[in-house]
Amino acid sequence: xxxxxxxxxxxxGIGSVCVMIGLTVISLWWLRLEQVxxxxxxxxxxxxxxxxCLVMLGLSFILAAYGKTLLVYALTAATALVAAxxxxxxxxxATVGVDTLFNTxxxxxxxxxxxxxxxxxxxxxxxxxxxxxLPRIRYASQARLALGFIVLGIATVALLGYAVxxxxxxxxxxxxxxxxxTSFGFLLLGGGLIYLGAGRxxxxxxxxxxxxxxxxxxxxxxxxxxxxxxQEMRLALYPGEGQQTLHTLSTLILVSGLIYLSLAGYAFxxxxxYRRSAAALAASKAELAGIIDNAVDGIVSIDTxxxxxxxxxxxxxxxxxxxxxxxxRNVKMLMPRHYSDHHDSYIANYHxxxxxxxxxIGREMEGLRKDGSVFPLDLAVARISLANGVFYxxxxxxxxxxxxAEAQLLEANGELEEFAYRTSHDLRSPIASSLGLVRIxxxxxxxxxHDMLSATLRRLETNSERLEALIQNIIAVTRSRxxxxxxxxxxxxxxxxxxxxxxxxxEGFSEVRIECDIEPGLWLVCKPVKFRxxxxxxxxxxxxxxxxxxxxxxxxxxxxxxxxxxxxAFIDNGLGIPPEARPMVFGMFRRFHPDRAFGSGxxxxxxxxSTEALNGTVTYEAxxxxxxxxxxxxxxxxxxxxxxxxx
Amino acid sequence: MPMRNILVVDDDDADQxxxxxxxxxxxxxxxxxAAFNGREALEILSRKTPDAIILDINMPIMNGFxxxxxxxxxxxxxxxxxxxxxxxxxxxxxxxxxxxxFVRNYFEKPLTMEHLDLMRKVLEG
Numbered sequence: 001x002x003x004x005x006x007x008x009x010x011x012x013g014i015g016s017v018c019v020m021i022g023l024t025v026i027s028l029w030w031l032r033l034e035q036v037x038x039x040x041x042x043x044x045x046x047x048x049x050x051x052x053c054l055v056m057l058g059l060s061f062i063l064a065a066y067g068k069t070l071l072v073y074a075l076t077a078a079t080a081l082v083a084a085x086x087x088x089x090x091x092x093x094a095t096v097g098v099d100t101l102f103n104t105x106x107x108x109x110x111x112x113x114x115x116x117x118x119x120x121x122x123x124x125x126x127x128x129x130x131x132x133x134l135p136r137i138r139y140a141s142q143a144r145l146a147l148g149f150i151v152l153g154i155a156t157v158a159l160l161g162y163a164v165x166x167x168x169x170x171x172x173x174x175x176x177x178x179x180x181x182t183s184f185g186f187l188l189l190g191g192g193l194i195y196l197g198a199g200r201x202x203x204x205x206x207x208x209x210x211x212x213x214x215x216x217x218x219x220x221x222x223x224x225x226x227x228x229x230x231q232e233m234r235l236a237l238y239p240g241e242g243q244q245t246l247h248t249l250s251t252l253i254l255v256s257g258l259i260y261l262s263l264a265g266y267a268f269x270x271x272x273x274y275r276r277s278a279a280a281l282a283a284s285k286a287e288l289a290g291i292i293d294n295a296v297d298g299i300v301s302i303d304t305x306x307x308x309x310x311x312x313x314x315x316x317x318x319x320x321x322x323x324x325x326x327x328x329r330n331v332k333m334l335m336p337r338h339y340s341d342h343h344d345s346y347i348a349n350y351h352x353x354x355x356x357x358x359x360x361i362g363r364e365m366e367g368l369r370k371d372g373s374v375f376p377l378d379l380a381v382a383r384i385s386l387a388n389g390v391f392y393x394x395x396x397x398x399x400x401x402x403x404x405a406e407a408q409l410l411e412a413n414g415e416l417e418e419f420a421y422r423t424s425h426d427l428r429s430p431i432a433s434s435l436g437l438v439r440i441x442x443x444x445x446x447x448x449x450h451d452m453l454s455a456t457l458r459r460l461e462t463n464s465e466r467l468e469a470l471i472q473n474i475i476a477v478t479r480s481r482x483x484x485x486x487x488x489x490x491x492x493x494x495x496x497x498x499x500x501x502x503x504x505x506x507e508g509f510s511e512v513r514i515e516c517d518i519e520p521g522l523w524l525v526c527k528p529v530k531f532r533x534x535x536x537x538x539x540x541x542x543x544x545x546x547x548x549x550x551x552x553x554x555x556x557x558x559x560x561x562x563x564x565x566x567x568x569a570f571i572d573n574g575l576g577i578p579p580e581a582r583p584m585v586f587g588m589f590r591r592f593h594p595d596r597a598f599g600s601g602x603x604x605x606x607x608x609x610s611t612e613a614l615n616g617t618v619t620y621e622a623x624x625x626x627x628x629x630x631x632x633x634x635x636x637x638x639x640x641x642x643x644x645x646x647x
Numbered sequence: 648m649p650m651r652n653i654l655v656v657d658d659d660d661a662d663q664x665x666x667x668x669x670x671x672x673x674x675x676x677x678x679x680x681a682a683f684n685g686r687e688a689l690e691i692l693s694r695k696t697p698d699a700i701i702l703d704i705n706m707p708i709m710n711g712f713x714x715x716x717x718x719x720x721x722x723x724x725x726x727x728x729x730x731x732x733x734x735x736x737x738x739x740x741x742x743x744x745x746x747x748x749f750v751r752n753y754f755e756k757p758l759t760m761e762h763l764d765l766m767r768k769v770l771e772g
Binding site (some may be wrong): 421422424425426428429430431432433435436437439440443456459462463578580581592601 | 659660661662664665668669672686704705707708709734735736737755756757758759
């Protein structure tokens, strides 16, 4: 027995009606109202036992709804016992005294023995009791459905019998009769069992009840036919047709019944099919809505005038408008001015000429968000022609990320191209010079001009050294691009001191007075090789490009540290950078003082790239005398800090 | 028109030396002036007009093309022969140089006697 199944007003309602019918009849039996027996004997065709059993099963239904399992078992068992004993008496002919056990009937209506319930009634009680008490086992639902089906069938046959006055329908054996109100009770109980057995599937209830009704109708039809045929035989209607007895009327009944039945069957089948296709339609509609609602791309539909008909949630997210802010307005609201100005003419032109600018093609354009920002999007539009008109469906995809990546790629590519161009140029240049110098050297050798020859050879040597330095620098660029290193915690003070030591051999180093204003204990977490490269490059530039005419060449290295950023500034009073060259100070192959020191023109470019690789920035500021370079780098955090942020 | 003096615009010391030596060897009577970038060259040109210019492309401060732009824009009278002398083997540089009517030659470094001969022929018509 499944307690949950019995919950709900249906079970309680069914139970209550049964109890009321039963109690009414019981009270009549107890009160022994003779008038009832005379005026409406059919009421007393429900025997006392029958009324009692109906009350008990009605109560079982109600109690089951409240989960009183033990009581339900007791009541259904008692009912089943009374019903089984009654049946046994009918089948065996014996009398065990159950008919008059609780009440001595004062009248016998529609029964073979006083007080005995009819066999069809007993059978229905037995089946209903089993159906109610069925424990929660496998196939319990199906069994309950089947039991309900039989009970409902028997009760319907009986009721139809009353309606068309075929006694055989309710009187199975002799005068023993299932009374109309008993039949009604079983109609409820059988229906209730089907309702419970079907669980949540309303379709099963419909199918079973329809099946029971059709079967009952067939049974009554058969009984009517047999009855009529017997009457025709007995009365020998239609005389004068020879030996053959005609059965026109009974056959007509049978045929019309069968036609009616097939029509009813067809109607039922058709309604089932309609129900299924409606359900399938609803499911496919829901599926489609699910796909559209969960699509990553925005899907928007407009009518031929450009009015927005529908948008999906992705559109709301992409454009920042709510659905109701878009629907009903012109789709131009989602485009920047330079597109929206032409949209109407696009649509009109398409209607006039059929020439598609975008429909069925797709293109990149721009979208306008609610906040006024413009973003690149990919748009594909399809023309959809339906019976009730034409509309357009657009699929939009935000391609900001792709566009950004594209721009970065183009920039990197451009840089690479520039690098390749400049490298080929600058690499060839010293070789061409060497070639020229070698030719001159040979010329001088022939002339025996040894002084000049020796000077030329010195130039050749310098030239080769430059080439070597240039190649070293190019390797440094590549290395700084490719080098993979892990960040470590570095002391800014220590790195600057090491770099000063390392560059002390540089020509002019001792001439420059270096002052340091470095926050004691300042550290940062970054990639050591790149960081050292940055410091060395700034320091060596300050020394190489000092002003020889300056009485006291100076360099001030200062640090500042605030909100997770370390700023290191190199301020010198050196040659500075000519004004016209300042805009491309960090460009590739830029030499500003060719007469001062040989440079590849890559130093500041490498500096910038290294700083960017550390997520930092480098800025140049021209001073009245000299230059100021400042590198800002994120301080980063050490593992210890990350684990104990409070420290 | 004889080739009497030539302005050599090149930032590289070695290249200046090679040009000077080659020109002297070709014709010791030709006078040479050295400029180490485009800006210096413009300064010199504002004072005197040589018969020819030998111009490098890749120079700091003001490169060859920047010089040509300024020279074309700011000067009414131009030197009859400007010879590009560069280590660039790239076609795009050659094409760009050819856009200036006064650029008559395009040579690859190093400068040779043959180059100077070609320049003289252009100058003499």
